[in-house]
Amino acid sequence: MATDKELSDFLENVERRAFKQAVYAVRKDESALDIVQDAMIKLAEKYGDKPAAELPMLFQRILQTTILDYFRREKVRNTWVSLFSGMGSSSDDHDDFDMLESYAAEAGSEASESSADKIERRQMLALIDAEVQKLPARQREAFLMRYWQDMDVAETAEAMGCSEGSVKTHCSRATHTLAESLKSKGITL
Numbered sequence: 001m002a003t004d005k006e007l008s009d010f011l012e013n014v015e016r017r018a019f020k021q022a023v024y025a026v027r028k029d030e031s032a033l034d035i036v037q038d039a040m041i042k043l044a045e046k047y048g049d050k051p052a053a054e055l056p057m058l059f060q061r062i063l064q065t066t067i068l069d070y071f072r073r074e075k076v077r078n079t080w081v082s083l084f085s086g087m088g089s090s091s092d093d094h095d096d097f098d099m100l101e102s103y104a105a106e107a108g109s110e111a112s113e114s115s116a117d118k119i120e121r122r123q124m125l126a127l128i129d130a131e132v133q134k135l136p137a138r139q140r141e142a143f144l145m146r147y148w149q150d151m152d153v154a155e156t157a158e159a160m161g162c163s164e165g166s167v168k169t170h171c172s173r174a175t176h177t178l179a180e181s182l183k184s185k186g187i188t189l
Contacts, residue, residue, distance in 0.1 A: 002052040010055045011040050017150045018063055025067045035070055039063040056155050124187065131181045135174050138162075142170035143178075 002010070018039065022032035039062045047058050132140060138160070145156040146167070157164045182188070 001049055002055060004048075006052040007044060007048050007055070010052065010059070011043070014056070014059060015040075018059070021063065021150055022067060026070060031070060035066050036063070039066045042066070053158070056151070057159065060149060060151075127185065127187065128178075128182065131178055134181070135177060139170045139174040139177070142167050143174035146171050 015036065018036045019032055022035045023029060026032055026035065039059065042062050043055070043059050047055070047062075050058060132143065135143065141160060142156060145151045145159060146153070151159070153164045153167050156167045160167065
């Protein structure tokens with residue numbers, strides 16, 4: 001069972017990484033702060049009695065679920081806003097109104113990208129994903145934990161059941177292999 005101090009220390013240590021991960025996912029600082037806070041509260045309320053060793057994996061799952069919940073709420077909210085946005089006004093007032101002309105996507109957001117940019121980005125991500133999938137299982141596991149889930153070497157070693165040196169070796173080999181295979185396909189990151 002994790003003590004209150006262990007839980008508090010864990011949350012303090014994971015706070016910045018969780019915020020970076022949430023900002024990367026939702027691209028809004030305020031929303032990311034809310035997501036991290038909600039995930040921390042859920043961990044403390046529902047899993048505060050679990051052993052300290054289980055907290056990192058539990059928190060990661062809760063954080064991912066909270067991010068997905070955010071996107072679900074946004075989708076529902078946007079649907080209702082678009083459905084009811086035209087109901088309150090008469091058609092005489094807005095005969096020349098064009099939604100596409102008035103809609104301005106936030107610069108740097110996915111909505112502001114051209115279709116060609118979106119397709120190119122999806123193709124590149126699919127290519128990178130395919131190359132990651134070609135990695136040996138242990139290299140792929142270490143690479144994803146370290147660089148996608150932003151876990152540190154010690155957390156990754158504990159989750160994989162190996163030494164920190166093994167994690168470093170697996171990550172190094174994975175990044176070199178990925179860099180070479182992507183470079184051969186004309187992709188430089």
